[in-house]
Amino acid sequence: MLTAAVESVRRRLGGMHQDHKRIARSAFVLLIFVLAGKCIGASKEMAIAFRYGINGTVDAYQLALTLVTWLPTLLTNELSVLLVPALVALRKDKSQQNGFLGELEGMGFVVSLAFCLLLYLSWPYMAELVATSLSPSTRESVRQMILGMMPVGVLTFTICISASRLQASGRHINTLLECVPAIGLLIFVLAAQNNESIMPLVLGTSIGFVVQAVWLRILARRADGASDMPRVSMNAPQWPKTIRSMGTLMVGSVVAGLWLPVDQYFMAQQGDGAIATLGYANRLLSLLLSMGALAISRATLPILSEILFQGDHARARSTALKWSGVMLTVGLIGACLAYVLAPYAIKLLFQKGAFTAEDTLAVTTLFRFGLLQVPFYFGMCVLVQLFASEMRYRTISIVSLLGFSVKVLGNVVLVRLYGAQGVLLATGVGAACIHACYIYLARFRVSLANGR
Numbered sequence: 001m002l003t004a005a006v007e008s009v010r011r012r013l014g015g016m017h018q019d020h021k022r023i024a025r026s027a028f029v030l031l032i033f034v035l036a037g038k039c040i041g042a043s044k045e046m047a048i049a050f051r052y053g054i055n056g057t058v059d060a061y062q063l064a065l066t067l068v069t070w071l072p073t074l075l076t077n078e079l080s081v082l083l084v085p086a087l088v089a090l091r092k093d094k095s096q097q098n099g100f101l102g103e104l105e106g107m108g109f110v111v112s113l114a115f116c117l118l119l120y121l122s123w124p125y126m127a128e129l130v131a132t133s134l135s136p137s138t139r140e141s142v143r144q145m146i147l148g149m150m151p152v153g154v155l156t157f158t159i160c161i162s163a164s165r166l167q168a169s170g171r172h173i174n175t176l177l178e179c180v181p182a183i184g185l186l187i188f189v190l191a192a193q194n195n196e197s198i199m200p201l202v203l204g205t206s207i208g209f210v211v212q213a214v215w216l217r218i219l220a221r222r223a224d225g226a227s228d229m230p231r232v233s234m235n236a237p238q239w240p241k242t243i244r245s246m247g248t249l250m251v252g253s254v255v256a257g258l259w260l261p262v263d264q265y266f267m268a269q270q271g272d273g274a275i276a277t278l279g280y281a282n283r284l285l286s287l288l289l290s291m292g293a294l295a296i297s298r299a300t301l302p303i304l305s306e307i308l309f310q311g312d313h314a315r316a317r318s319t320a321l322k323w324s325g326v327m328l329t330v331g332l333i334g335a336c337l338a339y340v341l342a343p344y345a346i347k348l349l350f351q352k353g354a355f356t357a358e359d360t361l362a363v364t365t366l367f368r369f370g371l372l373q374v375p376f377y378f379g380m381c382v383l384v385q386l387f388a389s390e391m392r393y394r395t396i397s398i399v400s401l402l403g404f405s406v407k408v409l410g411n412v413v414l415v416r417l418y419g420a421q422g423v424l425l426a427t428g429v430g431a432a433c434i435h436a437c438y439i440y441l442a443r444f445r446v447s448l449a450n451g452r
Contacts, residue, residue: 023323026172026299033176034291040179040186047189051200056138061201063134064145065152067119072112072156078249079157081301081388082242083164087224088305090238091168094225100238101161106230108157116150141198148202152181155213162216167302169223175298177212184208248393252400259407259430263423266411270420277359278423280350281366288338288374293381296327300382304389313390317442320386324379324439331378335371342367369421372428376435383438395441403434 052058090097119126123143127134134142163174181204188204260282267274300323307316343364351360387396410426418425 022170022303023296023299023319026170026303028295030172030175030295030298031291033172034294036176037179037182038287038291040182044182044186044189047186048201051189051192052195056135057141057196057198057201059134060138060141060145060198064142064149065205067142068116068146068149068153069156071115072108072153074250074253075111075246076108076156076160078246078253080160080164080167081249082245082393083161084168084301085305085308085389085391086238086242087165087168088302088309091224096236096238097224100236101165102229102231103233103236103239104242105158105161106232107234108161109154109230110232112154112157113150116146116153120146120150145198145202148198149206151206152209155209158213159209159216162213162220165220165224166216167298168305169220170302171219171223172298173219174216175294177215180212180215181205181208184211245391245393248397252397255397255400255404258404259427262408262411263427266415266423267420269415274420277362277366277420280346280359280363281370281424284342284346284349284367285370285373288334289377292327292331292334292374292378296323296378297381297385301385301389304386308389316386316389320382321439321442324382324435327382328375328379328435331375334378335374338374339368339371366420366424369424370427372425373431376428376431380431380435380438383435383442386442387438399434399437399441402437403430406430406433 048058048061086100087097090100120143123146127139127142166172166174184207185201185204188200188207192200263278264275267278300320304316304320307319343360346363346367347357347360350363351357384396387393407426407430410429411423414422414425414429416422
């Protein structure tokens with residue numbers, strides 16, 4: 001009986017379409033890379049805590065890094081979604097591909113450099129707005145770090161473009177190389193002798209990003225053979241469409257960024273400690289969500305783009321819907337396991353010093369309510385890649401707005417019924433609404449406002 005069952009499973013797996021096999025292999029490799037990156041990132045945070053503890057140097061580092069990377073990261077998050085389908089479509093026209101990539105990298109360099117210089121020059125005035133509670137020495141450290149970490153902001157576009165080139169070529173080594181800056185920072189922090197010096201933080205971060213950028217660029221050139229040289233111009237015919245699409249996607253990105261502030265507003269109404277409790281729960285939820293979502297998103301986007309480039313829209317939708325169902329199931333299983341393990345994991349990670357057993361119980365309760373969003377988020381990520389491959393960017397933004405509206409309404413109603421837990425329940429309801437919209441729009445090939 002067991003042998004027959006195993007043989008039946010083997011026949012089914014052998015009969016899978018090649019697209020599904022490629023997605024499964026890529027997703028598995030990416031999951032390993034993501035796990036490795038998360039472990040190295042955690043080691044970096046532990047090293048900083050060991051060397052510096054909680055002081056003004058760490059405050060300055062966190063603030064400076066956020067300021068330097070905020071705008072470039074905001075732009076490249078949307079650019080990476082656009083680039084993979086565009087590069088797949090440009091494979092057969094190397095001259096256009098080279099021209100567009102060269103101009104994109106050159107303009108990205110100019111925009112990032114101008115932003116970093118403006119940030120450095122305007123910091124004395126910005127400090128009066130965003131850092132009034134910091135000491136003068138910490139403010140000065142922020143100014144010095146902004147200057148020292150300019151390579152981080154300037155190279156963000158280069159890293160994004162090279163990573164997208166690799167992804168479009170079916171290579172996923174860029175996901176593993178995302179841990180290079182963390183390794184650089186880890187080495188410099190552990191080798192440091194002075195617990196007050198900003199140099200280990202600045203040098204480790206900047207050198208790590210430089211190594212990552214150079215390494216990715218070399219690998220990207222080997223993968224696609226594009227001999228692009230950065231140049232400052234916008235003559236490529238792809239520019240108007242790229243700018244319009246980025247503007248459309250930015251709407252959805254800004255809306256997605258509002259979920260956390262809205263949650264914090266509603267949690268603030270619950271009294272002291274509620275926002276902090278939400279923060280601890282969200283850290284664990286984001287870790288769980290990012291591992292599955294990042295792996296499946298990066299595995300499916302290039303393959304769906306290839307299928308659509310061949311003109312087979314029905315196969316692309318069928319593939320995406322099947323993998324959405326698979327990820328919904330994976331998310332459900334993962335959420336059930338996380339529900340059981342939550343109190344033990346939270347106790348192990350956080351219950352030390354001032355973090356009491358009562359705090360562990362409070363965080364565990366919120367975390368468990370937050371697990372409702374996990375299956376829908378996993379399933380949604382696949383369908384977002386389908387819509388990105390089809391360049392239905394306006395539809396993505398409209399669905400984001402709809403999901404956010406449901407989320408806010410859910411907060412208003414569910415917080416009254418369940419208190420703080422209602423905030424996480426509303427997140428699950430919002431995620432379920434977004435997933436349902438994508439399934440309907442994908443299954444019936446419905447477009448919202450022409451889809452783009």
